[in-house]
Amino acid sequence: MQIESIAIENFRVFKNTKLDHLPRLITLVGANGTGKSTLFDVFSFLKDALTQNVSRAVLKRGGFNELVSRGTTGPIKITLKFRESGGRLATYELTINKNSKGMPIVAREILKYRRGQRGKPWHFVDFSNGTGYAIINENRYGDVDAKAERQQYVLDAPDILAIKGLGQFKEFQTVAEFRSLIENWHISDFHINDARQSNDVGYAEHLSTQGDNVAQVAYYLFFSHQEVFNKIIETMARRVPGVTKIEAKPTEDGRLILRFQDGAFQDPFIARFVSDGTIKMFAYLVLLNDPKPFPLLAIEEPENQLFPELLPELAEEFREYARRGGQVFISTHSPDFLNVVKLNEIYFLKKVAGFTQVIRASDSALFNDLIQAGDVPGALWMQGLFGELK
Template identity: 25%
Template sequence: MTPHVFLTRVVLRNYKSIARCDVRLGPLTYLIGANGSGKSNFLDALHLVRDALVNSLDNALNERGGLNEVRRRSSGHPTHFGIRLEFCLSDGRPGRYAFSVGALSGGSYEVQVEECAVGPLGSGPAFRIERGQLKATSETTFPAVTADRLALVSASGLAAFRPVYDALATMGFYNLNPKLIRELQKPQDGRLLKPAGENLAGVIGHLERTAPHVMQLIEQYLQTVVPTVHGVERKQIGPMESLEFRQEVIGAKHPWRFQAQNMSDGTLRALGVLTALFQGSQDARPSLVGIEEPETALHPAAAGALREALHRAACQTQVIVTSHSPDLLDDSQLSPDSLLAVVSEAGETKIASVDEGSRTALREQLFSAGELLRLDQLAPDPEVLAQQALRQAELFGEAVP
């Protein structure tokens, strides 16, 4: 199966610790860097787009502490941040969506520019909004827009832009919380997993009903990662729901059943990660899955099974993971194109493909990516970083090579 890549390029300006970023993405991308380097900020920029479309821009900013906590802090005091996403829709059409948000006096903000285009410039659906004013569009009619909201939300009512909205709104981002997974959960929509796993029982129940083959695959990987666990299922407990695990016990002829509150953090996180990767059906699957440090709380010996699951999932859904685990990267077949190195210099996050020396070592299989990480030899290519600084890729307008 040829994997479908939804986001092909991401350009960021002044987002949290990231002054500038211009990277290409593939089916599976590993963001590699030390704690505090800014890996999570890259994923959070994409998450903000999703949150601003599904809820509202105001809500997305407030959840992150407001505009002042989102735009980069520096001696230059930037008053805005910007995001540009280039994508390929499921029907093969390329496109781009970009916006910049700037501060106003009194602590408020405005969407300075917002632009969306599907297909080559001038030949497909497109619109451009500047400070709440429609400047250009391919459509004969266009809904009312305001400067404090993203216009794509209103434009999603038009058939021309609905595929863009749907694809961006179904991106999923995960930092699994075993505490929330362990607690009894209110019955919730189980079609897509929520960011911390707070509806994991509902998602498992939905898969049991609609995609038992997917549930079987998740259980197979879970047993590979945690050999004593033989299965899991959703359980109704009064008005609430939980998870029940079947686990091998020494001396017992059959696996015993344990509620989620009795399971380890590693087991619950592993189940959450696997569910995030394989959730959904053919027509209701996330366009992209981003996972924070999927190896957390897992035994190093489980890294191989987790890596295999990531690669398998990337055949049907684009995957981005943050990691600083050499064990997860100990694969001689790992392509250097799947790695983005992240470093922090004087508080500024820099992201680029790995340097040419490391790429050569990986291509010639002299070292695995994990071995290079242990040797502290996975760093952003300085030439690529220099090109990023010189080029200052535009947030708006036609794509440049």
């Protein structure tokens, strides 16, 4: 699946914001406080609302009154347009409001596909306040003469997403696919110190959002996906001069540590003595070479702790991940990173009257002319020209 557009209403700094024509690699730039982290929190909010419930997702962020845009009473609305595995354009609309007791509820939830260019869309899911219907003959979708067969359902509570319950059943394939998409989003909250720590012996198939299980994932890849592990080592040796070998080593007291071999030294370095950049690059390569890629990655400021010359290399690793089918959102302040992304992959966030607007750089005739004349996006960013985008 690929998200093609995101529309957000009344979610903190996003009073009425839309990101359209989204490619597989999206780079977000803007001054501090313009909403880059908030956009990633929209992804986290949807995932929390699905895996837990809407009330917990809202309370985790300080409550409805703290989450809703200043000066408004709501509702909060998030709309995603995406291509499902069959290539059809789908729309998911989620509207969150408060009930009479002030508790967050799902005021409306819709998952729909349009039948061709002019066909009336089928609402595979349409729920309000905990009740609604789902289409039970989705196998007929696409038939010219097919009519939707609907069945009513009542959820356990009005703060539960319908896609959470219905997505567990095979007969709702469309709903299940969308539920799986959100459940497998990876919104990175990487911390260097967590990645340095030793872990209990065992394995993990996927890198956690904090990166604290990188040794366990390396252990798993070494024994279960040797070719992937070898590719990571080869890439590290190519991208980070000096690193010739990496191993996940069990200790006598039942812990697992990472050891990095530098060709200039006889003994390997334990992870806690290796540079921040080396650890971070290794963790990113473990994430980007996952045998089962996440459908969406959201990573904030990958340039932190990395040598500037590594950023173009890392950007290419992100692009390769996107080519394999994942969709990658990156926020950055780095001109080195911007220099190797395409103009239509750059989205500029700025505050206007206290709320965020998002502008795609390739929509600017000036920027297109400057790039054609030989300028690079990073130079335009350093010159402050992004602030002139309208």
